[in-house]
Amino acid sequence: MHIVDQAAITRVKEVAAARSNGAPSAATQPHADTLHFAVDKRAMRSVVEGLVNELQARFMISVGTDKRPITGDFAILHLFSLDADHLYVLLESPVSEKDLRIESITQLVPGANWAEREFRDAVGVHPEGHPDPRRLLLADDWPEGVYPYRKDFPYNYQPPPVENVRPQMREPPAGASVVPMGPFFPVLEEPSYWRLFVEGETIVGCDTRLFYNHRGIEKLGDSVLTYNEIPYVAERICGICGFIHSTCYCQSVEKAAGIEAPRRGRYIRTIMLELERIHSHLLWLGIAGHIIGFETVLMQTWRIREPVMWLCEEISGNRKTYGMNTVGGLRRDLQNQMKPKLMETLREVEKEAIAVRNAIVGDTTLQARTKGVGVLTNEWAKKICAVGPPARASGVAIDARIDHPYAAYDEVVPQIVTQDAGDIWARVLVRVGELLESIRLVREALSAIPDGPICAEIKEEIPADRLGVSVVEAPRGEAVHFVMTGGENRPYRWRVRAPTYPNLQALPAMVLNETIADVPITLGSLDPCFSCTERLETVDRRTNKIRIYSGADLLEISRGKGRRGGAS
């Protein structure tokens, strides 16, 4: 583990003290790499300004918590990362029930836009001076003034239905017309609604409505489930990077409770995480090819990907959703006799991945479609707090595996892959580079893996009121889990931020002045994962009866189903 430099901690404390407007901020250090400040809410904006401007802190996420049962107030917590100093900085500020307002920081940190709207929707603390205070998280027919993440809100409560509601969407600028993309669209695997404002084929603006299927997983985590049940739900946040979320959750609880996972367990986590990156990047390459009509790339990359899925199945019993993680380590060991087979498959995959890379790099038509298209500038990538390959392709050299080493990444050190152009082509190159790097990492981890236990024994109950912040570098970027421990063997608050959450916010700037033809591939180049972002689930429904359903019927059915099935 990196030892956090004492000088960095002192610097942060100085900035916080200087910016606190006379009301000094109380600092604690819940974990070696985590600094927590209790900030007065009137000083919040100025402390944030100090962190961002003087220390180049990167905003990660905000957490709105209903702490009324403990302190009598709500709490708003902004999470920052000082990547170069390997340090997390948490700014927490109590908000009294009598004055449910806090100054918005979105003007300072554009990347905080959604996070602030989300805590407004979730617990009802209003970010004052927010440039776009429309609803984000809650459904359009959700009643005003009902805040689902408050502690007095039962997890299975269903508000009465409302008729004829529409998302609040912006009108197009004069002279532009609207081309809708979504909520269901061929190249979007999941629902998201983009309203493109176009003149001819050129995009002059866009508006978006997301969070169509919020599952309320966080609410389940702090009201129904227990510490050791959550990893399985966390793994189902995403269909592709499931292991990432369960690892990230387990690590945050381990940090909060002071549990040290054994080395072998950490190595196996590293191997599984990198295998997920390999198959996810191959999947992405295929989908990107499909979006621009290059089906050969789709078919070939998915063929190459298949042996990796079989490997995962052999290791864990499942192609995806391994169910291997638990608080303290792993439930299932990696059999040593599997090593030769793993190495053999990696060799094959590497050979074919290199062939694909060579084919792609020399393809001029592919470059014509991706070079100079969907550019995310370095400056805006930093401001919007982009993460993962989109950030690295814009020259922002951040990688959670290096900045906040976890699992076995302190010993198996990845090489960061960056590009400067910021266009789709750069994102292709970054992902292809990472794919080959991941193969190397799995190989290295396999040869260095120590023997020993895979799970720590937890004898005592996890103490209440501890904080744990953990990140995992998912294929799409950095995933963040924040846990505040509570009683009854479950977290008091569990907050998940998937990498697509900040990256999607960068899209409107990326498609501006591009053509309609470029929007799908630009969106695709972020490798968006809406279910992670919204923490949602889709349900298949089959019926044998033939009947014509009206819109109202469908609404009624969906509500009836919701009522029967409990939480939606």
Add this chain to the structure above:
Amino acid sequence: MMAWFGWVLLSCLLNVMLALFLSPLCEGIMRKLRAAIHSRIGPPITQPYWDLLKLLGKENLRSTGGVVYSTLPALTLGSLLLLAALIPMGTTPPLAFAGDMIVVLYVASMSSVLIMLVGFASGSPYASIGSSREMMMLLSVEPILAIALLVGAFKAKTLALAGIVNWQVQNGPSISMAIGGVAFFLALQAQAGRLPFDIAEADQEIMGGPLVEQSGPRLAIFRWALWTKQLVLAFLLVQVFLPWPHFGIQLADLITTIVKVVVVLTLVALIEVVNPRLRVDQAMGYFMRVAFSSLAALAFAVIGK
């Protein structure tokens, strides 16, 4: 007189039937080839026939009314069958007396215009975008077809297609006709709506473009029309630019022509699998360059090469 009329009717029927019933087979072969390069097994080559049958048996839904709108699929297919009767398929064109190269060019672009109309009429933003893309593609590809055929007309000193074919058979290959043929082939890729030029349909961007609102029998007829179009244009290419070997025996000529057509369509499918879709502005720029290059063929024709 009656005998002549009977002969015209018979050869018209032959061309039309050939175009109608060979086109799904060619599509099936192209699909199979694509699957092979994708490392897939792929559908059986008769699948397009079953697709048509299935679609024809479905409910006829229309997003908008109007006599013109409801007849557009039939008109589109009809225009292409007319085209089939106007061009030579292993023999002289059955309707040669009715029109020359100029008529062929007009009839060839009719289907694009009709599909454009159906797009604009269906009242969907995707269809409108698709139709305007179709128009841009038509405007940039049509001149190339015209220039390529004009080279032949210039060499043979006739506007009649049969005359050009005859001249080709008698005089053998020439540089100008070779360049014209290549240009025609590149334009064929776009006319057939094949990648990298399936820009007007672009499933992943605008969900099928002009045809987004079409389903059931209407979609079946549009599909059939598009498959027929690629086949008929391939026939035109093969006959005008590659008429050799010419045996003078009708059946033998017909069979060699069909073999050559399948080879041309195989090439079209090969180009399709190794390319992503271009943007409409990129495609227009590309065809602008092709059009200027094909002018070189005219220059060669003038100096008698």
